[in-house]
Amino acid sequence: MKKSIFLIAVFSVFPLVMQATDHLFYVSFASRVMIYAIAATSLNLALGYGGMISFGHAAFVGTGAYVAAICVAEGVTSAWLGWPAAIAVSALAAWLIGAVSLRTRGVYFIMITLAFAQMTFYLVNSMKAYGGDEGLTLPQRASLGFDLGNELAFYYVVLFLLAATIFLLYKLINSRFGRVVNAIRENETRAAAIGLPVFRYQLACFVIAGAAAGLAGALLANHGKYVNPNVLHWAQSGTLMIMVILGGVGRLWGGAIGAAVLLGLEHLIADYPIAWLAALAPNYQQHANLGVGAVLLAIVLFAPQGIAGLLSRKRNAAA
């Protein structure tokens, strides 16, 4: 609790400092990181807690992004309408995709969620009215009654929504529902044998994760004032999965930490050239993923619980 309050304080002060020192870019960058943190946290609910290895989570982020963007493009500029619509449509998509996919297990589940995500990717690609493969540019961000065009205002809204997402996840995993979801991940056969309707609980978990991903999508579209079909591309699903694995599968802060580390790393590699490395391999900055891959490899080999697991292990060792 103390740690959370400290974190919120730091994050609240951060943009003010950045503004004072004329580094407004970092406020926008932090918003982007926090939006991905929401998306990765939602995937962590399905993947880490629910044990459902969904390789199509970008479909729900993308659905949310497109619904929110289309609302603005069609003149519905109130975020009070557009964002809940994005959440609702993403939840519906998760319900439909989950209801089919959850009848399979293991590698089939991974493949079928991937297939559904690619189907939505091509569907969006073919929506010529909304830009097709060129994407959709928004004239402005949606409005919450105050102007979200201001980077600081947008930052605080995203910060609030991220905090709310993590708090809701915390409540959920400690509730009856969370206990059941955990039990199903651990031993599905036995969960059914003590009378739990496994399918129903898994589907509910999948829908909640999809809804939260829809929120992240809506924020993403408004942040860049632009969406294109790549938000639904399977590589995006992979990126979210990497964030979860980096941060910690089934860890409360796993998604947020993973998003921060991955995007931070990409930014560092791309924007801060290392002289000797550039001399050795002039184009290395265009292959930032190589560095990210190395870090991921190290995490998987030496810290299978992710960075969040590493941190809590340290804390336990100190105590």
Place this chain on the structure above:
Amino acid sequence: MLRLEAISKRFGGVVATDAVSLEVAQGEVHALIGPNGAGKTTLIGQISGSLSPDEGEILFENRKITRLRQHARVAAGLARSYQITSIFRSFTVLDNLALAVQARSGSSFSFWKPVAEETALFGEARAIGDEIGLSSKLDSTAGNLSHGEQRALEVGLALATRPRLVLLDEPMAGMGPEESQRMIALISRIRSRVTVLLVEHDMDAVFRLADRISVLVAGRIIATDLPEKIKANQQVRQAYLGDEVAA
């Protein structure tokens, strides 16, 4: 209480269950014995609902449950334990039992209230922990228990759903003599309030506990009778008990 009407189950060309008819009366301990591969676990699977028979009907308290899903059968009062221990290994003993109590006591579509605050769940889970002799191990992680303790928890999970009929699939599997005695004592204690269908290889336990015995050989019931009659039954001795004596 439980009636199987000519149920059959085939896996490819193998007939695992061959027109089995069986009746378990309310309040009895009914033992199901038979050599390895006779189809006992397959039969338990069909009664509990994880497998569905190709033919025949299953009736529980005069209600057809043949097409009922497993979780619905548990809600109706029919629970099972497993021959190969199947528990929630990373949960504590208390959390294992509380989860099974929770599964029975209403919906788990509750997203807000911390489950740890539900004292009624944990009170009942503690009582079951006492009953199965694990009251001193409630806070241990289930995966760290000894084999015998895990077997006790295995049965405890089934009991925590408050069944009226419990299917115990070889509860003594892999147990030493002392642990077996404790399991026999546990089954003796619960028999007054729950009907038991007991699959077991330990003949000492079977003859001490069973009111009636059915013998399953190659997917068929070859005899159902009182223990002393089964002991004397020539066909049974040949098919099964004889092997044991010879071994």
